[in-house]
Amino acid sequence: MKSFLNKKNRNKKQQTKQDIINAAIKVIAKSGRDSASILEITKVAKVANGTFYYHFKNKENLLDAVGETIIGEITDSYEIDWTSAKEDCAILFANATKTNLINCSQDSLWLAVIIDSFHTRGKIPPILRGYNKSLVAHIEFGLSKDRYDTKIDDNLLANMQSINRNALIMISEGKSVKNTIQQAIEAKLRILGITPKEARKISISA
Amino acid sequence: MKSFLNKKNRNKKQQTKQDIINAAIKVIAKSGRDSASILEITKVAKVANGTFYYHFKNKENLLDAVGETIIGEITDSYEIDWTSAKEDCAILFANATKTNLINCSQDSLWLAVIIDSFHTRGKIPPILRGYNKSLVAHIEFGLSKDRYDTKIDDNLLANMQSINRNALIMISEGKSVKNTIQQAIEAKLRILGITPKEARKISISA
DNA sequence: TTATAAACTGAGAATAGTCTCAAAAACCAT
């Protein structure tokens, strides 16, 4: 069985798949994961319904692809080697939070999809995976330097993530990005055990 | 047109309606608001599908009724006249939080429905309404006494509510109720501007 | 007991979604 898959053809196939993913982002941003129908997605992507099933096994499969697409763009900000940094870790953390939130806010469609993913029941969507790992690394480092006053557990991580989520919701509702990010940083630092006064100072200078 | 609605009959009608609401709570706890189907709800309630539409206009209408039912039982804890209280307001707030979370945790079905309601897109479900009003009253009082260090806005309220939600999720996942509530109180007080040390003290004694 | 209103029933109309598949179209090495 000969294969005719040269580069151009592969690109074309890839392009159709990407078109479907982009259409899915649009539709999910409008209606949410649950209500987004494959029928509407293929309509927006301008392909036949059957084409969807040539590229994706099912809806679940597509949602994962959407998650991967978006997360690929926004998670870099937490990928820092905290231990080798010279600066105060609280300040670094403030900057990472800022970068992360700004990245998420770049594209209003992504923003909507990310927020929607927080609403999802059950298993953690791929968009949110990976975030916790480097967060834990950071907090551990801060604790070892006696910079923070907390213990690390699911509750703490969930609260940190919720603060992010709430900030993104505020931004998507049109609140000032700068202000909102500042508040998010302040709240996170307070929860980590930085005093209110210092948390405010750091959040303002971030 | 004569009316035959004597008390007994009214009770019977009311009973059927309540049966449907209770069945809805069961089904929503299992499948979530979005996936809960009227067909399954009526099956669990042991009534005909059509009976549902005799009592409720539509699904939306039912979900509101479910919300009202649950919120009726659990919101009392925040209905305090903060200004006339003698005790330190942070301690009162800690106690109110504790009472509220314990109330929510009483019934595992309620717990599941309340958590589910946090996942809901769009408009604030009735379960969550009313919570903010007395929360604002409380924080304003604390600010006037120079007890807190924050400003009141949507972001703050959302963060407070998220801490509650996360605590309830932890509890529903089997984590220690006492511990979880303590952590929630501590996080809330820290965000309000109480120092980490004092927040811990208050949360432990609550 | 009987007539009437209220409450309930369940078949099925209407709608909407996922997914399959045989056939058509597009593509490409020769």
Added chain:
DNA sequence: ATGGTTTTTGAGACTATTCTCAGTTTATAA
């Protein structure tokens, strides 16, 4: 051009859901 391969198409099978309605049952005043 030809023939085999990949990609796309869209009709429709299948399933699930909401909601309607004509008719039945139940409750009660008289």
